[in-house]
Amino acid sequence: MKVQSIMSGLKKKHPGEKEYLQAVQEVLETIEDVYNQHPEFEQAKIVERLVEPDRIFKFRVTWVDDKKRVQNNIGYRVQFNSALGPYKGGLRFHPAVNESMLKFLGFEQIFKNSLTNLPLGGAKGGADFDPTGKSDAEIMRFCQAFMYELWRNIGADLDSPAGDVGVGGREIGYLYGAYKKLAREHSTGALTGKSYGWGGSLIRPEATGFGAMYYVERMVKQNKDKMEGKKIALSGFGNVAWGAATKAVELGAKVVAISGPDGVCEIKNGITKEMIDYMLEMRASNRNKVEDMAVKFPKDAKFTAKAKSWSVKCDIACPSAFQNEMSEEDANMLMKNGVKYVAEISNMGCQPGAIAAFQAKGIPFAPGKAVNAGGVATSGLEICQNAGHINWTAEEVDAKLHKIMNDIFDMCVEYGKEKGGKINYVKGANIAGFMRVAKAMMAQGII
Ligand code: GLU
Numbered sequence: 330m331k332v333q334s335i336m337s338g339l340k341k342k343h344p345g346e347k348e349y350l351q352a353v354q355e356v357l358e359t360i361e362d363v364y365n366q367h368p369e370f371e372q373a374k375i376v377e378r379l380v381e382p383d384r385i386f387k388f389r390v391t392w393v394d395d396k397k398r399v400q401n402n403i404g405y406r407v408q409f410n411s412a413l414g415p416y417k418g419g420l421r422f423h424p425a426v427n428e429s430m431l432k433f434l435g436f437e438q439i440f441k442n443s444l445t446n447l448p449l450g451g452a453k454g455g456a457d458f459d460p461t462g463k464s465d466a467e468i469m470r471f472c473q474a475f476m477y478e479l480w481r482n483i484g485a486d487l488d489s490p491a492g493d494v495g496v497g498g499r500e501i502g503y504l505y506g507a508y509k510k511l512a513r514e515h516s517t518g519a520l521t522g523k524s525y526g527w528g529g530s531l532i533r534p535e536a537t538g539f540g541a542m543y544y545v546e547r548m549v550k551q552n553k554d555k556m557e558g559k560k561i562a563l564s565g566f567g568n569v570a571w572g573a574a575t576k577a578v579e580l581g582a583k584v585v586a587i588s589g590p591d592g593v594c595e596i597k598n599g600i601t602k603e604m605i606d607y608m609l610e611m612r613a614s615n616r617n618k619v620e621d622m623a624v625k626f627p628k629d630a631k632f633t634a635k636a637k638s639w640s641v642k643c644d645i646a647c648p649s650a651f652q653n654e655m656s657e658e659d660a661n662m663l664m665k666n667g668v669k670y671v672a673e674i675s676n677m678g679c680q681p682g683a684i685a686a687f688q689a690k691g692i693p694f695a696p697g698k699a700v701n702a703g704g705v706a707t708s709g710l711e712i713c714q715n716a717g718h719i720n721w722t723a724e725e726v727d728a729k730l731h732k733i734m735n736d737i738f739d740m741c742v743e744y745g746k747e748k749g750g751k752i753n754y755v756k757g758a759n760i761a762g763f764m765r766v767a768k769a770m771m772a773q774g775i776i
Pocket of ligand 1: 417418419420441489490491492493494521701702704705706708
């Protein structure tokens with residue numbers, strides 16, 4: 330495999346699909362050496378097959394808003410690779426959603442799901458629908474209209490979507506209600522992130538954030554350091570940041586920043602339990618403003634409009650909102666302020682220049698596909714419970730999640746060790762994730 334020639338071919342075939350091309354390039358560059366040690370991969374054209382989705386569904390979603398106006402959106406499901414199991418990955422509702430974004434996310438999902446060691450293929454979907462300012466009834470009608478199209482293409486053994494940006498427990502409830510009516514069966518494994526009591530798993534809402542902090546804890550320990558007292562800057566204030574803040578505080582760290590599209594809230598003395606609880610209310614309000622935190626807790630949180638979390642002094646920086654949210658400039662500012670570790674919780678949260686800057690200065694950097702894999706892993710555990718008609722306790726789920734994250738960390742170390750003992754977590758995650766998929770594709774023949 331020659332990365333340059335594969336990339337130039339892809340650029341011609343998919344012009345302008347920037348995020349997708351960025352994600353593919355990062356993976357290919359890190360697996361190139363290992364790949365070339367396996368001539369059988371080259372012969373079976375594993376990489377050429379892996380970079381193209383199995384199929385993409387693209388559909389019109391028409392619904393009526395509260396003012397009785399007809400609205401049109403575009404919906405998608407990218408079924409990328411099913412070598413390891415039924416397609417699995419979230420649904421994103423955000424105005425910037427397009428095919429390139431979902432292809433990048435679906436591609437990343439293949440490797441992330443592989444790292445969990447569970448039988449999960451890779452997929453992603455969503456719509457260019459903007460939940461900001463929408464009423465509950467509008468959200469419900471949109472979810473129903475979206476499912477009119479999607480329902481035939483999902484199922485417990487086919488493709489099991491979940492939440493992502495803009496899709497939480499409420500949306501999954503509405504989507505599942507519509508799915509059940511259209512499919513005429515109560516097949517809980519067809520969607521994950523359901524509420525507890527009708528097929529959902531305990532700990533699923535917290536899982537991405539909890540898993541991320543389990544990973545970060547190992548990274549810190551690997552460097553003979555400890556979590557207690559560490560200042561953590563998170564971005565966003567959604568479900569992921571909420572779970573991460575909860576676990577970070579439990580591990581003795583201090584969350585000193587959260588953010589939103591409107592700016593950043595600096596929390597000098599560290600986030601409190603009341604503030605973490607309030608994050609849920611802020612998200613449910615659909616206002617999408619982090620300033621609300623400073624209005625509610627004026628003594629503890631200081632809001633700065635337009636600024637990002639990366640301007641706040643911290644020991645550990647965790648992008649947890651959106652792709653490419655951290656630039657090289659942000660990375661340099663963080664390093665100037667003494668950042669010691671960086672772990673992406675959002676998928677591809679850092680721009681390539683930011684990652685290169687951290688790696689050049691020897692700052693341990695871990696990629697989203699490893700750090701945030703606890704979410705989809707717990708979705709896998711939800712499917713297991715659905716299939717067995719059982720409910721595990723929160724402790725049982727948490728223990729399994731913790732073990733999966735420990736195993737992912739160990740794999741990243743094993744495959745990411747470089748000369749001189751330094752660990753390249755990006756390389757480790759990509760190679761470990763790739764090898765499992767490649768072996769399955771080889772075993773399943775040319776198809
Ligand atoms: N959207 C989450 C992710 O990217 C969760 C996916 C899932 O649970 O299927 O991993």
